[in-house]
Amino acid sequence: MKNLVLWRSARISTLANKGWGLIDNGALLTLGEHIEWVGPVNEMPVELRERVATEHDLGRTLITPGLVDCHSHLVYAGNRASELELRLRGISYEAIAQAGGGIRSTVAATRAATEQDLYDVAEQRARRLMAEGVTTLEIKSGYGLSLEAEARCLRVARRLGRDLPLSVQTTFLGAHTLPPDFDGRVDAYIDAVCEWMPQLHAQGLVDAVDAFCDHIGFSPEHTRRVFDAARALDLPIKLHAEQLSNQHGAAMAASLGALSCDHLEHLSEADIPLMRRCGTVAVLLPGAYYFLRETRMPPVTALRAAGVPMAVSTDHNPGSSPSLSLLLMASMACTLFRLTPLEAVQGITLNAARALGLHDRGQLVRGQRADFVAWNLEHPNELAYWFGHHAVMRTIQGGRERP
Ligand code: NIG
Numbered sequence: 001m002k003n004l005v006l007w008r009s010a011r012i013s014t015l016a017n018k019g020w021g022l023i024d025n026g027a028l029l030t031l032g033e034h035i036e037w038v039g040p041v042n043e044m045p046v047e048l049r050e051r052v053a054t055e056h057d058l059g060r061t062l063i064t065p066g067l068v069d070c071h072s073h074l075v076y077a078g079n080r081a082s083e084l085e086l087r088l089r090g091i092s093y094e095a096i097a098q099a100g101g102g103i104r105s106t107v108a109a110t111r112a113a114t115e116q117d118l119y120d121v122a123e124q125r126a127r128r129l130m131a132e133g134v135t136t137l138e139i140k141s142g143y144g145l146s147l148e149a150e151a152r153c154l155r156v157a158r159r160l161g162r163d164l165p166l167s168v169q170t171t172f173l174g175a176h177t178l179p180p181d182f183d184g185r186v187d188a189y190i191d192a193v194c195e196w197m198p199q200l201h202a203q204g205l206v207d208a209v210d211a212f213c214d215h216i217g218f219s220p221e222h223t224r225r226v227f228d229a230a231r232a233l234d235l236p237i238k239l240h241a242e243q244l245s246n247q248h249g250a251a252m253a254a255s256l257g258a259l260s261c262d263h264l265e266h267l268s269e270a271d272i273p274l275m276r277r278c279g280t281v282a283v284l285l286p287g288a289y290y291f292l293r294e295t296r297m298p299p300v301t302a303l304r305a306a307g308v309p310m311a312v313s314t315d316h317n318p319g320s321s322p323s324l325s326l327l328l329m330a331s332m333a334c335t336l337f338r339l340t341p342l343e344a345v346q347g348i349t350l351n352a353a354r355a356l357g358l359h360d361r362g363q364l365v366r367g368q369r370a371d372f373v374a375w376n377l378e379h380p381n382e383l384a385y386w387f388g389h390h391a392v393m394r395t396i397q398g399g400r401e402r403p
């Protein structure tokens with residue numbers, strides 16, 4: 001039976017076996033949404049060649065796995081450009097938040113928006129990321145902070161995954177900040193988040209659960225209650241950890257089997273072996289570091305030495321990282337955090353997929369999803385080299401070329 005699609009004439013960076021995995025004059029065979037074979041074209045087994053139904057010439061482009069953005073807050077209304085001016089005048093992110101700006105101001109705008117308005121702005125943002133080769137995107141809630149508004153934001157995220165040629169993973173971030181209607185009642189709010197969670201999950205809206213553990217977010221004890229509720233539902237957990245202060249949230253999350261801990265500027269080196277043992281991915285967010293003009297780097301050298309997988313993401317949000325370029329983040333991961341170009345590229349593909357608990361993507365090997373990007377580049381290290389513009393030629397999502 002002829003059922004394979006041949007993608008030929010490419011230089012392929014498979015990212016297999018911990019390196020670039022370069023194959024010159026390579027080809028891929030796909031069957032439906034998956035990769036059936038990949039290798040040098042002259043090594044293609046005859047019996048597979050005979051099953052080819054359709055052929056595509058990739059025109060000697062460079063092929064890499066589709067990009068994975070594993071941490072975004074894509075669904076919100078309004079923007080916070082005025083806070084940039086305040087911060088440049090010396091008012092801190094924390095002070096703005098404590099004065100009722102920050103996350104709470106985006107919550108007010110998001111609650112006031114209709115579901116269709118939220119969809120329209122989020123769709124535009126998703127398309128910007130897709131234009132850069134993103135094939136899998138995580139989207140968090142966290143700007144609704146009521147059962148109804150969180151559900152609305154998660155429905156928007158789900159709908160994006162249905163309507164666009166894009167895999168969307170949803171994350172419930174009810175524990176993002178204390179909403180004004182719960183002022184002075186943190187315990188009651190955490191109870192509410194734990195009650196909403198099974199309801200949202202029952203509607204098929206939740207793939208994972210996140211929290212913001214920090215002095216302007218929630219304590220490790222409150223975060224722990226949210227995680228216990230998630231674990232009771234068998235939902236994977238992840239954490240905004242040690243962004244502005246060290247709460248040892250990363251160690252707590254890792255000990256509960258967290259998929260990832262994200263930000264980590266204030267992570268203490270003593271907590272790193274636990275992350276390694278528990279298989280927790282360190283998600284680095286250089287956009288937030290840059291935009292908040294932070295000076296304390298995440299402990300990259302120690303994470304590397306311990307063998308903790310590192311991912312890199314946009315953290316797209318209106319307050320700390322209003323960027324829609326994952327490739328710019330790869331560049332910044334190198335220049336600001338000193339990742340190697342290979343680490344940065346693994347960070348926006350393979351390790352980003354692991355940070356989402358996805359093992360079916362991130363590398364171009366047999367059995368993986370046929371999500372790949374054709375670039376007008378010679379070598380994949382250029383993905384972390386050029387910045388502010390990109391070189392995507394074609395994107396193949398689940399074995400089908402995006403229009
Ligand atoms: O990942 N740190 C918490 N959450 C977001 C920022 C949210 C906001 O400022 O609106 C982050 O940086």
Ligand code: FE
Pocket residue numbers: 071073240315317
């Ligand atoms: Fe975030």
